[in-house]
Amino acid sequence: MISKKINYSIMNSEIVGILAMFALLLLLAIPLGRYIGKVFNLETTWLDSIFNPLDRLFFRLSGVNTAKEMNWKQHLTAFLTINLVWFLLAMFVLTNMSWLPLNPDGNPSMSADLAFNTAVSFISNTNLQHYSGESGMSYMGQLVLMLFQFISAGCGMAICAVVFFAMKTQSESENGEKLLGNFYTLFIRSCTRILFPISLVVAVLLLWYGTPMTFKGKETMITMQGDTVQVSRGPVAAFVAIKQLGTNGGGFFGPNSAHPLENPNYCTNIIQTVLILLIPISMVFALGYILKRRRLSWVIFGVMTFGFLLLAIPSVVMEMKGNPAIAKLGIQQNMGSMEGKEVRFGSAASAYWAINTTCTSNGSVNAMHDSVTPLTGMFAMLGMMINAFYGGVGVGFLSFYIFIILAVFISGLMVGRTPEFLGKKIEAREMKIAMIIALLHPFLILVGTAISSYLYAHDQATYGGWLNNPGYHGFGEMLYEFTSSSANNGSGFEGLGDNTPFWNIACGIVMLLGRYLPIIGPVAIAGILANKKYIPESAGTLRTDTTTFGVMVFAVIALVAALSFFPALTLGPLAEYFH
Amino acid sequence: MKENIVIAIRLTLVCLLFFSGIYTCIVLGIAQVAPNKGVGALVKHGDKEYYSNIAQKFTEDKYFNSRPSAVGYNAAGAGGSNKGPTNPDYLKDVQSRIDSFLAHNPGVDKSAIPSDLVTASGSGLDPHISPQAALVQVNRIAKVRNLSVAKLNELVAAHTEKPLLGYLGTERVNVLTLNIALDLIK
Structure with a gap:
């Protein structure tokens, strides 16, 4: 009787815990969205006295002319050029870490294929890690990766702002091309005024709760039972704050935020969980502020939240119920399925994190996804396959924008009206781009998985060591890896032996295509639409800020994801569940 | 350009x-x-200092045992088992941990073993166990250390950390600080 009572209270406090996280998230995201809108609009905010001089210093040192507004093509050129520079910097540091300073543990430089994978992974905001931080990365390497966590997120936000501006009906133009702000201004303002202050506050909070921040190397200690162990440390607090905030993911340590130094208690877990969704949701509200279309941003937020809950609720339920295979062994599962999870978080907060991290492009974990029950694994994959329920910072909205365009076109055809979005007519060229981008994601994932499955099945001698689990689950490990790469997520079914030339190069290529094409596509569509003639809304216009249209967008998302991925999911997690 | x-x-x-x-x-x-x-957070014990958030290997019968670790409690290479939920080898591992627990704790019914005690944590360094996982070990420790069960139950209760603010998250017991307190009992 007593034990039943205990279970009851634990169960509730675990659920209350995640409800608190979601409530706190909304409480912060709405005002932050307004603030982000002001930052992009170059309006005054209360932080100006600190950041105006700082930004001016950035611009002067780097020779940026902030007065020069750019059209969409110039934005893309600036964006791609600076990303190329980042790639080269990352390659240099990763392949030369061993002799560069700040390497107290004497960790080695990376091989070329691993460095390629890691460099692409961090510039593309993926943070897929085929190495383990403790042994595969010097402190110098970690600090440079931390740079990318700021700037890859910042440029995602900048490019999203460009699309927001393009959606405005009134803006200045030059030679018939609409001007959409200055890329460097948007980028620097995102980094210094949004990412930097929040990261700093969070880093200090984490520090206070026991997350290390030191340049000392490993410490050797003797345990109470007399074993000698080494404890890895490092400048963790600074790194963790931005990796959570910038939907970067990954971790300072191999198991990310499951590591008790990276995420020491339930309170830090709340902070880190809230940070995952904070900017992606705020961006939606920033859209409403910039376009002065609050209803539209609530419709978008509603669709995203509905989709998110559809994945999150069953996952939490499945993990709290426990693993049926363990139940058969006759033991108690009051805490739910605990393999790969930490007691201080419990199964509910772990499952909730799993969906947070996969719906956005975050990809850091606080429990091992390879060990979650089959359906939770599937919902995590679905989050990445859809990649638009909140999505990554900035880029999440871009993916959603593609679905909006598709939904406008389809509903236009259904009701026999000209497809228009915010007063601009959507025609064949935009639709072609939208279709290519929408189909690129399933293409990359399914082709990659097919090739790796073929190799595994036909050459067991060479590739048989890849998988940590047999059967359907093993297939799931490969499917997950490509899904995570293409969605620029970075989490993994980590049983996969992924530090091999095949996985390093294949995932590297998928991450590259999965990052840059889905940015180029929406920017092009928005840019082309911006240059078109504005048609004032009339009684004949299909309204996009209504629940009906929200349902339509959701239907398009469900169709694209369900139709393209259902067969693969059937072979993986669904088969494992029903077997 | x-x-x-x-x-x-x-x-x-x-x-x-x-x-x-x-x-x-x-x-x-x-x-x-x-x-x-x-x-990082440290805890003193005699002339030694330990990381209070890093699990130590406690396998001896006189100590409250920690959760299994897929990496042998290696705090310089943390990680989970990454075993899938239906992997037959994994289920065999869990079964053998159950058998071993029953052998070390005679009189305990299998249904009283909480799963966190026989499954590996995500980091391999989980410093906590659930209160049930501590309580189910009390009889064994009482016998080995010649202490009363009631006293040990009290000790576990005193080391049980409540959910955050009383409402958020899990109840848990830090194995290291519990065992330090255990060693300090005269």
Whole structure:
């Protein structure tokens, strides 16, 4: 009787815990969205006295002319050029870490294929890690990766702002091309005024709760039972704050935020969980502020939240119920399925994190996804396959924008009206781009998985060591890896032996295509639409800020994801569940 | 294009200086006044210091045992087992942990073993077990140490950390601090 009572209270406090996280998230995201809108609009905010001089210093040192507004093509050129520079910097540091300073543990430089994978992974905001931080990365390497966590997120936000501006009906133009702000201004303002202050506050909070921040190397200690162990440390607090905030993911340590130094208690877990969704949701509200279309941003937020809950609720339920295979062994599962999870978080907060991290492009974990029950694994994959329920910072909205365009076109055809979005007519060229981008994601994932499955099945001698689990689950490990790469997520079914030339190069290529094409596509569509003639809304216009249209967008998302991925999911997690 | 390249290189260097350098230095500076100067939470035991958040291997019968670790409690290479939920080898591992627990704790019914005690944590360094996982070990420890069960139950209760603010999250017991307290009982 007593034990039943205990279970009851634990169960509730675990659920209350995640409800608190979601409530706190909304409480912060709405005002932050307004603030982000002001930052992009170059309006005054209360932080100006600190950041105006700082930004001016950035611009002067780097020779940026902030007065020069750019059209969409110039934005893309600036964006791609600076990303190329980042790639080269990352390659240099990763392949030369061993002799560069700040390497107290004497960790080695990376091989070329691993460095390629890691460099692409961090510039593309993926943070897929085929190495383990403790042994595969010097402190110098970690600090440079931390740079990318700021700037890859910042440029995602900048490019999203460009699309927001393009959606405005009134803006200045030059030679018939609409001007959409200055890329460097948007980028620097995102980094210094949004990412930097929040990261700093969070880093200090984490520090206070026991997350290390030191340049000392490993410490050797003797345990109470007399074993000698080494404890890895490092400048963790600074790194963790931005990796959570910038939907970067990954971790300072191999198991990310499951590591008790990276995420020491339930309170830090709340902070880190809230940070995952904070900017992606705020961006939606920033859209409403910039376009002065609050209803539209609530419709978008509603669709995203509905989709998110559809994945999150069953996952939490499945993990709290426990693993049926363990139940058969006759033991108690009051805490739910605990393999790969930490007691201080419990199964509910772990499952909730799993969906947070996969719906956005975050990809850091606080429990091992390879060990979650089959359906939770599937919902995590679905989050990445859809990649638009909140999505990554900035880029999440871009993916959603593609679905909006598709939904406008389809509903236009259904009701026999000209497809228009915010007063601009959507025609064949935009639709072609939208279709290519929408189909690129399933293409990359399914082709990659097919090739790796073929190799595994036909050459067991060479590739048989890849998988940590047999059967359907093993297939799931490969499917997950490509899904995570293409969605620029970075989490993994980590049983996969992924530090091999095949996985390093294949995932590297998928991450590259999965990052840059889905940015180029929406920017092009928005840019082309911006240059078109504005048609004032009339009684004949299909309204996009209504629940009906929200349902339509959701239907398009469900169709694209369900139709393209259902067969693969059937072979993986669904088969494992029903077997 | 050329203008973009020059700006890109200069801007990257400025960002490197600021976000890798200055940001890190600010946090590092604040760490110097933080508890334990930013090396993590420590707990003293006699003349020794341990990381209170890092699980230690406790397998001896006289101690409350920690959760299994897929990496042998290696705090320089943390990780989980990454075993799938239906993997037959994995289920065999769990079964053998159950058998071993029953052998070390005669009289305990299998249905009283909480799963956290026989499954590996995500980090391999989980410092906690559930209160049930501590209580189910009390009889064994009482016998080995010649202590009363009631006293040990009290000790576990005193070391049970409540959910955050009483309502958020799990109840748990830090195995290290519990075992330190256990060693201090005269």
